[in-house]
Amino acid sequence: MSPWLPFEWIAASRFLREGRLQSIAIVxxxxxxxxxxxxxxxxxSAQMTNIIRRVLSSQPHIVLLPPKDVAxxxxxxxGVAAAAIVQKPFQRVRSIDQWQRILRETAAMPAVxxxxxxxxxxxxxxxxxxxxxxxxxxxxxxxxxxxxPLPEKIASGSLRLGAEDVIVGTELAADLGVVVGDKxxxxxxxxxxxxxxxxxxVDLGSKGANQRAAYVALHTAQSLLGLTxxxxxxxxxxxxxxxxxxxxxxxxxxxxxxxxxxxxxxxxFFTAINAQRVANTAIRVFVALAIAxxxxxxxxxxxxxxxxxxxxxxxxxxxxxxxxxxxLIQGAALGLVGSLFGCVIAAAAIALWERLVVDSAGxxxxxxxxxxxxxxxxxxxxSLTGLASAVLPAMRGARLDPVVAIxx
Amino acid sequence: MADEVLRIEGLxxxxxxxxxxxxxxxxxxxxxxxxGEFCALMGPxxxxxxxxxxxxxxLDRPSAGQLYVEGEGAVGLDERAITRxxxxxxxxxxxxxxxxxxxxxxxxxxxxxxxxxxxxxAEMRKRxxxxxxxxxLGQFRDRLASQLSGGQQQxxxxxxxxxxxxxxxxxxxxxGNLDTASAQGVFDLMRAVNREHGTAVLLxxxxxxxxxxxxxxxEIVDGRITADRALGAAG
Numbered sequence: 001m002s003p004w005l006p007f008e009w010i011a012a013s014r015f016l017r018e019g020r021l022q023s024i025a026i027v028x029x030x031x032x033x034x035x036x037x038x039x040x041x042x043x044x045s046a047q048m049t050n051i052i053r054r055v056l057s058s059q060p061h062i063v064l065l066p067p068k069d070v071a072x073x074x075x076x077x078x079g080v081a082a083a084a085i086v087q088k089p090f091q092r093v094r095s096i097d098q099w100q101r102i103l104r105e106t107a108a109m110p111a112v113x114x115x116x117x118x119x120x121x122x123x124x125x126x127x128x129x130x131x132x133x134x135x136x137x138x139x140x141x142x143x144x145x146x147x148x149p150l151p152e153k154i155a156s157g158s159l160r161l162g163a164e165d166v167i168v169g170t171e172l173a174a175d176l177g178v179v180v181g182d183k184x185x186x187x188x189x190x191x192x193x194x195x196x197x198x199x200x201x202v203d204l205g206s207k208g209a210n211q212r213a214a215y216v217a218l219h220t221a222q223s224l225l226g227l228t229x230x231x232x233x234x235x236x237x238x239x240x241x242x243x244x245x246x247x248x249x250x251x252x253x254x255x256x257x258x259x260x261x262x263x264x265x266x267x268x269f270f271t272a273i274n275a276q277r278v279a280n281t282a283i284r285v286f287v288a289l290a291i292a293x294x295x296x297x298x299x300x301x302x303x304x305x306x307x308x309x310x311x312x313x314x315x316x317x318x319x320x321x322x323x324x325x326x327x328l329i330q331g332a333a334l335g336l337v338g339s340l341f342g343c344v345i346a347a348a349a350i351a352l353w354e355r356l357v358v359d360s361a362g363x364x365x366x367x368x369x370x371x372x373x374x375x376x377x378x379x380x381x382x383s384l385t386g387l388a389s390a391v392l393p394a395m396r397g398a399r400l401d402p403v404v405a406i407x408x
Numbered sequence: 409m410a411d412e413v414l415r416i417e418g419l420x421x422x423x424x425x426x427x428x429x430x431x432x433x434x435x436x437x438x439x440x441x442x443x444g445e446f447c448a449l450m451g452p453x454x455x456x457x458x459x460x461x462x463x464x465x466x467l468d469r470p471s472a473g474q475l476y477v478e479g480e481g482a483v484g485l486d487e488r489a490i491t492r493x494x495x496x497x498x499x500x501x502x503x504x505x506x507x508x509x510x511x512x513x514x515x516x517x518x519x520x521x522x523x524x525x526x527x528x529x530a531e532m533r534k535r536x537x538x539x540x541x542x543x544x545l546g547q548f549r550d551r552l553a554s555q556l557s558g559g560q561q562q563x564x565x566x567x568x569x570x571x572x573x574x575x576x577x578x579x580x581x582x583x584g585n586l587d588t589a590s591a592q593g594v595f596d597l598m599r600a601v602n603r604e605h606g607t608a609v610l611l612x613x614x615x616x617x618x619x620x621x622x623x624x625x626x627e628i629v630d631g632r633i634t635a636d637r638a639l640g641a642a643g
Contacts, residue, residue, distance in 0.1 A: 006527040010515075018510040312506045315467055316520045316568070317495020319488060403467045 008322060011313075012329035019302055023334065026298040030338025030382055033291040035345030037284055038378045039368075042350060044280045046368040048273065052241060055269060056262060058204045060147045060235035061244045063265075064106070064251060065258040066096045093121045095230025102255050103234055111247045113239050116143035117231035119221040125168070125214060126185040126193065127176045134172060134214040136186060138221020147237045150202055150215070156180055157200030161217045166196040169210035170203045186214065188224045196220070288381055291338075296389035299331055303393040307400055314402035327394030328387060335386020339379035346375070411443030412479060413575050413608040414464065419473035421459055421631075433459050435631040436473070441576070444606040446599065448619040451628035457612050458580055460628065464610065465578045466494040478575050495524055499569030499607075501579040501598075506565065509554035513545060513564050516553050520571045532571075539567035543597055559590030566597050570607070577601065579611045583618065591615065 005013075016023045069089045096102060099117055107115040119138035124131050141161050145151060151159055155170050157180035166184055168176075178184055178198050187193030196216065204210055222228055234257075238247050241262070248259035263270045303310070310323055347370060354364040421434040433456040441447060451457045462468040463475065466482055475482045477497050482490065500506075507516045515522075518536035522528055540546050543563040545556075553561060562582060569577055579598065583591030595618050602609050613619055620639065627635040 004528055007522045010522075010528075014508075014510040308506075309508055309510075312508060313519070313523065314491070315465070315494070315500055315506075317491055317523045317572075319491050319523075322523065403462050 007318075008325040008329055011326045012333065015302065015306060015309075015326065016330055016333065019305070022298055022302065026294060026334050027338045027341060029294045030291055030335060030386070031341035031345055033287055033294070034339045034342025034378050034382045035349065037287045037381075038343060038346035038374055039349045039353075040283060040287075041280065041374045041378065042346070042368045042371055043353070043366070044276070044283075045371070045374070046366055048276055048280075050366060052273065054205065055266070056241065058148055058153070058206070058209065059262065061238045061241060062236040062248045062251070062259055062261045064096065064102070064234040064236065064255070065260065066094045066232070067256060067258060069094075093225055093227065093232055095119075095227050095232060096234065096257065099231040099234060102257065103231075105254070106234060106236060106251060109247070109250070111238050111240065111243060111250075113237045114143065114146035115234055115236045116140055116147050117218065118144070118233050118235055119218055119225055119227050119230060120232050121221070121225040121227075122189055123214070123224065124187045124189075124193075125172065125176060126187055127178060127182075130176050132172060132175055133212070134168070134186070135212045136188070136221055136224065137213070137215050138218040138225070139215055140218050144235065147235050153202045153204055155201045155203045157198070160199045161215065162199075163217055163220055164196055165199040165217065167200040167202055167213075167215040168198055169213035170201050171207055171210035172213065173198070173201050175211065186216070186224060188226070191224070191226060194220075194224065288385055291335075291382060292385040292389045296392060298334070299327060299390050299393040300396070302330070303327065303397040306397070310397050310400050311402045311404070314400070320398040323400075324394045324398040327397050328390050331390020331394070332383055332387040335383040336379070338386070339382035342382065343375045343379055346378075412440060413443050413445070413477070414439070414441035414610070415474075415476040415479075416440070416464070417474040419460070419463065419475065420471045421456070421463060421468070422471045425471060432471075433631050434463075434470075437628075437631075437633060439626065439633065439636075441608050441610060443575070443608055444602065445624060446602045446609045446622050447611065447624040447626060448622040449610060449612045449626050449628060450614070450616075450619055455628050456631040457628050461578055461580050461610070461612055464576075465498055465500055466490050495520060496572055497575050499572065499574035499577045501562070501565050501569050501577070501582040503581040503584045507553035507556075507561055507568070509552065512550050512552055513540060513556065513560075514549040516564055517567045517571055519568065524572070536567070536571065539570055540564070543567045559586055559593065562586060562590070562594050563597060566594060566601070570601060570605075573605070575608060577607050577609045579609065579613075581612055581614065583613065583615060591618065595621070 071086050071089050103115055103117055106112055117140060121136055123134055123136040125134045141159065159167065161167065166186065168178070168184070173179065176184065180198055180200060182198050183195050184198050185193050185195050202213065204213055222230060238244050244261035245263045248261040251257065251259040313323065350368045350370060353368060357366070358364050416437055416439040419434055419437040420432060422430055422432040424430050437460060449457050449461070459468065463470050470483060473483070477493060480493065482493055485493065508519065511519065514533065514536050517539050518528070518532040521532040521535070525532070537546065537549060540549055543566055545560060545563055545567070548556060548560065553564065556564065565582070577598065583594050586594060598609055598611070601607050611622065619625055622639060624638050625635070626633060
């Protein structure tokens, strides 16, 4: 006998050992269930992270823009006739008022991971007879790379961005027939163009983006676009992507700027991600339910089988509370042990997956990883489930009439 | 009676009370048992003697009447108080030994003490060991109850019944499933306990030979006591 444990623990362990086959069966059931939950959860969340990373890594989570120009007709002024039609004004490329201060303040927000200024506008890329319209983005490389990791997307050349350099998308380079080292003339919509050297080609993962991308240094873009010293937008990356909209609202409230989060600009994608999240949760709930029913069923059978022993214990002075605890401990123990084995199974499955489901270079198609939170969470839930599903049988056992139990 | 261990007054027990199927099995039983008495309770099957024993053992509740164990009223107590009274004052020996098969002989003996105190201690182990030795099973202490023979199991049950030093020992046909030699052995054990510790014994039995060795015989027929006499057997 485990020497000095309280009665409840001794009895629970004896009963579990006595019904060895049952205990093994239920532990096996819980293990498989927990293994499935952990593996699926890890795989699903890795997949989601993967999708989000791929989609969101080429765009900031929030873009801060100057307030929209609005038409302000002069009405009801004495001697002025009201215009019957109010036309919306065109939106000029404008600088954000006091962008340096706003950048500092935004970057200091705890929810914000990184913020970078950008001077962007339309321009033409000209090489000989070929002309393509491009989105000219003037960036501060250090800051911007923390938002869109261009170094990961470089196809050829380097990421050097001096005053006379430009980095273009691969499709644009192909259209214009330029390679790294060639000269390219960038002409803004209004004003003088300038010849820049192509220092790198980037693949942003989308043909449309690759056809229009042209990155230059911030001050180069400022002079080309007539935004001397200005920034047309501030790009922001947040720590919790799902909080992007809240952060955007907070920034708008604080600065009066337009703040567009990815949730609003990619609403369809966000809806899909959300649906996926709900589906994941549903899967977990149902598997947990199946485990709970399994544990409860085994414990109920065990109470019925043990009713004679329960009666004997009651006749010898065991209180209802003691009987209750004996079965609660059994349930929790089954859940805990099962979930530990389940975590091992899941870890093995993940290792196997990352080893077998790989591309030709041996890199896993989907790196699932071992998120300790998922493991700990599943183990905790399974143990609690075991405990909860033991409540009913335990109460049944505790309420057994000793006389009936002994005769039965 | 001075040292009164058990007093029953007007005890009735009906099953399915309040329904058309109501059947009363005990019709007003009065019984007193003094300290150190050794009393046999006999009666045909269905006479209500097991029901009476279960009520006296506080396993079952009477429909009417009073029940005192060592002067303490047991009718109307709540579940917790009844459990405590049962655990401390009354020892049980059943027809089937009713040991816990998953526990060793020693553990079965100190189980009532363990239930009372919550966790095992050296003292209860020592006492259980002594009790096992007193029933001649000291060397089987670590054997699982399910691995003992019928006679051995019943002797362990006797040792267990004595663990709490009860004032009253109830036995419901403790020898019913034993061969004659084992039955006499268990009976002698109970008598020795009775003599040495002054424990009152109420023994339900069909065995006339054993009953004849008791000092008092109560007969019960159809839920009524029909005879209550002292026997000459020496204690």
